[in-house]
Amino acid sequence: MLQKTNHFLRQANFIDGAWVNADSGQTVDVFNPANGEKIGTVPRSGGAETRRAIEAAETAFHSWKKTSAAHRATLLRRLHDAIMDNQDALAELLTMEQGKSFAEAKGEVGSSAAYILWYAEEGRRVYGDVVPSPWADRRILVTKEPVGVIGAITPWNFPSSMLARKLGPALATGCTAVAKPASQTPYSGLAWGVLCEEAGFPKGVVNIVTGSASEIGDELCENPLVRKITFTGSTEIGKLLIQKTAGTVKKVSMELGGNAPFIVFDDADLDRAVEGAIAAKYRNSGQTCVCTNRFFVQAGIYDKFVEKLSAAADRLKVGSGLEEGTQQGPLIDEKAVEKVEELIADATGKGGKVTAGGARHALGGSFFQPTVISNASSDMRFMQEEIFGPVAPVFRFETEEEAIKLANDTVFGLACYFYTGDLGRAFRVMEGLKYGLVGVNEGIITTVEAPFGGLKESGMGKEGGHQGIEDYLDTKYVCIGGLGL
Secondary structure: OHHHHHHHHHOOOEOEEEEEEEEOOOOEEEEEEOOEEEEEEOOOEEEHHHHHHHHHHHHHHHHHHOOOOOHHHHHHHHHHHHHOHHHHHHEEEHHHHHOHHHHHHHHHHHHHHHHHHHHHOOOOHOOEEEEEEOOOOEEEEEEEEOOOEEEEEEEOOOOOHHHHHHHHHHHHOOOEEEOOOOOOOHHHHHHHHHHHHHHOOOOOEEOOEOOOOOHHHHHHHHHHOEEEEEEHHHHHHHHHHHHHHHHHHHHEEEEOOOEEEEEEEOOOOOHHHHHHHHHHHHHHOOOOOOOOEEEEHHHHHHHHHHHHHHHHHHOOEEEOOOOOOOEEEOOHHHHHHHHHHHHHHHHHOOOOOOEOOEOOOOOOOOOEOEEEEEEEEEOOOHHHHOOOEEEEEEEEOOHHHHHHHHHHHOOOOOOOEEEEOOHHHHHHHHHOOOOOEEOOOOOOOOOOOOOOOOOOOEEEEOOOOOOHHHEEEEEEEEEEEEOOO
8 A cells, every 4th residue: 555545544533623533432344345355444423423523513614604715715726736646545545445446546536626626716706696776775785605514425436526526615615514424435535634634724624424324414414503414325315314404404415316328329429339338337337326227229220239338348357446457346345246136137037138247257256247238128127226336238219209208217317328420319319308417429428517416316406517506505685775875
């Protein structure tokens, strides 16, 4: 392990500017999914530690909110620089606990820094309004203010960039934060404590607590000092959090599950579509909320697409994320492997044909072969269930209308992709798909400059773009009267 990586591997909570253990002294073990080896432990904290973190954030908020946008931008730029100066070390830490390839991890760390830099500038552009008054002796102002303490709950699949999307706009607007990283990948979250210290953020502005998801989550949802919850994770947990925040009527941002369709029309550039399919399906071993879950391919090119996709999947290099040239690492744990096996068994039992992969990888552990299944049908489980693994089921369709209907036949509405060479079709299909993110002839579309967020049961609110800062602001109307004009 790089010496710098060791510097960021913290095994304590970061509360009010101090590194502290859980009150009980209990810990949670953290393992490397590539080899099963124990990396270390983190505190198994609960409500008491979370309460102290919230109180520290509330105390810090009263002074932090009064700082200028320019001052906050300066600290955020320092934070960006600290991330980029340590990109390799942070990427190595991420790969060790999450399993993705070093190249992907390095890209995620770079994306984290980009979000911080973007919001360093967006924080300087939080504009209000002077509204023309209907009264001659009054003036109307509309101002924007930080909501207060925010609770951020992040997932294991992107443990760095998901926190960047939340901390960036929160800190830029003058909010303070209590973050709860996933117990399977806590170190990339705790590393933000080190980075914020080194960038010069005051104590209590950023707090990071590890441990029991239910106990920490309950305290964040129910504590009246927390004014906003931002969560990335499953729709099931998102719904619970929304219910629990109702008692104190908090703002919520929810980036939840997906069931992304990938449509290939017979007028598409087939090789470009296959290239996009590999990127959109097998990135992070298929463990992303925007990964393709269902491929819909028009009948005229169906067989050729399946052949090319299967060959491309077979060429992917599977291995430890820290090995040179690895393109697909392990799944996060044994439970994830078993879910993938269940879905494949369901598909083959209903007429699906495995044309690539289909089984655990020879490397053992939680490594799994990149898999393609042809003859997919609507009665198979992955028509409605999120796979979260390297399995590509390919459905056949005949008409444009059928493709749109099949793609929209889900409670989810996060990301979708389609390939066509027809400009008119591009607009018709784009407007027909009920999704928050649409990729046309592209398989990777996320960028800090654009709003990221889903429709329907895929969530509410946006992260990224200028839209991503709005959920961290309260709008206030001020009427100034008695001006004697």
